[in-house]
Amino acid sequence: MNLAIIGCGLVGRKRALAARNHRILWVADVDLERARSLASEVSGARVTADWRQVLDEPDVQAVIVATPHNLLAPITLQALQAGKHVLVEKPGARSTAELEPVRKLAHDSRLVVKVGFNHRFHPALARAKRMIEEGVAGPLMFVRGLYGHGGRPGYEKEWRADPRLSGGGEAIDQGIHLVDLARWMLGDFVQAVGYAPTCFWPMSVEDNCFMLLRTSSGQCAFLHASWTEWKNMFCFEIYGRKAKLRIDGLGGSYGTERLTFYRMLPQMGPPEIEVSEYPGPDVSWANELQNFVAAVEKGAPLCGDLDDARAALRIVENIRRHRDAIG
Numbered sequence: 001m002n003l004a005i006i007g008c009g010l011v012g013r014k015r016a017l018a019a020r021n022h023r024i025l026w027v028a029d030v031d032l033e034r035a036r037s038l039a040s041e042v043s044g045a046r047v048t049a050d051w052r053q054v055l056d057e058p059d060v061q062a063v064i065v066a067t068p069h070n071l072l073a074p075i076t077l078q079a080l081q082a083g084k085h086v087l088v089e090k091p092g093a094r095s096t097a098e099l100e101p102v103r104k105l106a107h108d109s110r111l112v113v114k115v116g117f118n119h120r121f122h123p124a125l126a127r128a129k130r131m132i133e134e135g136v137a138g139p140l141m142f143v144r145g146l147y148g149h150g151g152r153p154g155y156e157k158e159w160r161a162d163p164r165l166s167g168g169g170e171a172i173d174q175g176i177h178l179v180d181l182a183r184w185m186l187g188d189f190v191q192a193v194g195y196a197p198t199c200f201w202p203m204s205v206e207d208n209c210f211m212l213l214r215t216s217s218g219q220c221a222f223l224h225a226s227w228t229e230w231k232n233m234f235c236f237e238i239y240g241r242k243a244k245l246r247i248d249g250l251g252g253s254y255g256t257e258r259l260t261f262y263r264m265l266p267q268m269g270p271p272e273i274e275v276s277e278y279p280g281p282d283v284s285w286a287n288e289l290q291n292f293v294a295a296v297e298k299g300a301p302l303c304g305d306l307d308d309a310r311a312a313l314r315i316v317e318n319i320r321r322h323r324d325a326i327g
Contacts, residue, residue, distance in 0.1 A: 007066035018285035092309035094167025117304035121287035124259035137240025148229025161203040169205030175225035182221035
């Protein structure tokens with residue numbers, strides 16, 4: 001597939017390196033030196049500071065949009081108008097209202113828009129999902145999730161701390177990954193309550209988000225996303241009536257990715273424990289791109305689409321409405 005990368009920061013670079021089996025024709029970034037740096041790692045890619053130039057190129061079949069949140073929906077919309085398929089980073093937009101025109105045009109044009117929920121493609125989480133579908137955990141009861149990092153000096157001055165650019169703080173940043181994973185495991189939520197305070201960083205958006213979500217059948221998700229987690233952490237636990245699945249780490253600074261399967265015995269007591277580790281490089285980016293390409297070329301179902309993004313954004317918006325109180 002002939003691709004273009006719009007946004008050449010950390011995530012754009014990860015996307016580009018995961019796409020080495022395809023032809024990256026263009027890389028675009030307002031910081032031209034950053035675009036040139038990425039182009040040096042991607043053989044044959046042309047460079048521009050104007051992302052609109054990419055959309056005028058007839059040879060580009062699809063674009064990967066990895067910009068700050070305020071540009072995700074506008075670029076995706078114009079890419080669809082130009083007849084391009086799109087893989088856009090989460091959250092897809094700053095709000096459900098901003099996402100809606102993208103959903104409508106994608107539906108009307110029959111072009112593929114994949115939203116970058118790459119955590120679904122981490123091997124431990126993907127295997128946990130398969131095990132749940134196979135029934136090894138029995139009917140699910142609830143999930144617990146914790147995801148966080150500690151920021152860095154000057155974090156309050158970065159674009160994520162500006163609601164005009166980000167649409168919110170930690171709830172829409174790492175929190176939306178937790179919401180998406182919980183919904184992927186349990187299904188749609190009909191109630192969302194929580195608290196989104198600013199505990200540490202001098203900024204106008206939340207640096208922590210606590211969420212309690214409930215499905216129509218009474219299953220719940222208790223989730224905490226934090227920019228004050230001084231040691232980077234990812235932990236996601238899935239509780240069934242027959243077993244518990246726990247995913248720890250995402251590689252890198254989050255620690256080795258690990259899936260622990262706790263099988264409950266008939267007599268209860270201590271469970272049988274089976275641990276699987278995934279110590280290699282992060283393959284989620286390449287696996288997600290493969291899903292996107294299969295959807296474009298073969299009509300395969302997307303794992304993480306605009307409907308998923310809208311559902312997750314709705315929950316985040318509901319939580320952020322109550323930044324100063326629970327409920």
